[in-house]
Amino acid sequence: MKQARILIIDDEKLLRWSLQQNLEKEGCSVITAEKGIEGLNLYKEERPDITLLDIHLPDISGMTVLERIKEIDRDAIVVMIVPYGDIQTAVKSVRMGAYDFVEKPFNMDKLNILIKKAFETVVLRKEVSRLRGKLSLQNGFEGFDCIVGRSGSGELEINIPVGGVDIEKIEKKLLKRVLEMTGGDEVRAARLLNITGDKLKYRMQEGGLFDGGES
Template sequence: MSRHRILVVDDEHLIRWSLEQNLRKQGYEVSTAASGEEALKLLREETPDLMLLDVQLPGINGMDVLRKVKETEEDIIVIMVTALGVLETAVKAMRLGAYDYINKPFNLDELAIVIRKALETSELKQEVAHLRSEQSRQFGIANMVGESQHMKNVLSMVEKVAKSDASTVLIQGESGTGKELIAKAIHYESARAGKPFMAINCAAVPETLLESELMGHEKGSFTDAKSQKKGLFEVAHGGTVFLDEIGDMELGMQAKLLRVLEERSFRRIGGTKDIQVDVRIVSATNKDLLKAIDEKTFRNDLYYRIQVIPIHIPPLRERPEDILPLTLHFIEHFNREFGKSVKGISKIAEKFLLEYNWPGNTRELRNILERAIILESEETLLLEHLPQEIVTRTGGGTGGPLNFRLPPEGVDIEDVERELIRQALESAQGNQSKAAKTLRLGIDAFRYRMKKFGFL
């Protein structure tokens, strides 16, 4: 890590010299300026991480230098230094963007602590900004894969919702379809992207704990409440709260959530003060909420409050056009993650992937490819690298088993050969050597026929 650079701006030579010597001993790179004009000139040549800026300077005073610095280099930390000790000046400096304000004469040890804390705070802010930038890149619409018209419609809706002020969104779809990814895309494509995205699985948390997680609690409000705790709604102020599996939320908690949605405020457990919040609430479920309403397990009024903007994600079996693009996307992803160099997937394996029913949807496809890439070392994923259920639950071809009694109208001999190759591969669970032996063929002859009929 490079050393931090500090610029000392003071018209007193002795102060500049003593600060320079002291800061260099602490490992900082230090430059000095005797006036505001000299400081601004140095800033044009090299940007420091922190400035110690005297208020009383000849020519351009410290306040004017601070204002000019913040107009062009907002990230520079500025600590104001003065012998005046006037509170009004300190307040004005803080409003202009100064990090802190110290009076002369100052203690060098105390100044060292202030500088260290300022730089640590700055580094933390930079890390948070970098993390949020990475999350925006990772979870933005541009990184989402969808070639089918179904997914194009979903992503178009996501883009519109993200740019809107819609406060509630309901995402419905089977388990594994990517509901949380859609929720994150809505957040990171919106003006709320710089604020927190907080997620919770309503099915995984008991009702008594769920209220505390969402709304927080005051110290002493119950036996284990040894300190005050902010809930997700409060922490996510300005951002997004994702309520996964909202269909499993207990009725009592549903009533409390409805109040939050209607009033945009809540009280911590044990609290007496209403806390106002500005959050977008994105809910998700794999349940039929209308059926749950009929069964009296979900509130009718809450349903119509959360589904102002409904988004339905179709299961993977209804959008086969997405299977191969997703496969290539996951191969690239896991190549990077595990340092592998898998180039693609064989034709016969593609056929089985396309014809499989995918009860676990995109999550199942992702897990299958992750396992295959971890365990195998070949450049091409073969049928034998896929789990047994992919082979046993898939026909692997468009035709059924052929009847070897010659029909009156005749039959194309190549259809017979193609079907035999398919059945042999299915019986051998994709193992080409075993399939070749089943048909009494050498491996080269078998692979020739696989290529001929598009299985390789």
């Protein structure tokens, strides 16, 4: 996890210290905040790769912080910290856009694995962004998002017709490369592209990618 930048927002001083020591030992750069507003300000200033966010904070709720972070950056990776057994809250947070959740008390080994996977997602998303830019340049566009935009629900969709360009072929090429990057993991591929699993399967089937179709 070299170079991963992590923000911890939790009001328990000992817990913040313990998490910071553990993550720095793993090679991460860590900043901490005791309260929600403080954490939001740090997020805006530092734009960490991953945020560990407690559900219960002394000033505003962790859910509110999560919501505001996602307003700042829809792709933000936030891992919620929830009390042991509070699955209902954990599931709600994931539906609101959290990457995943961990329960108190922590199993540090499991947490390290989760953080590692989350950071791999950060790296892969940067690669997806690079691929979008490369594909757009190859086809004479300033930005790939002008070809493959996003609907109100956040799903990829073709929204600007461009004469003389096979847009479906470009989209298929991006999907194929993302699947290669994730080793065929459809869940991770859908997360990277910010589309639902069903939409990913539809586009894979449409492009013949279930059969290893070439672009």
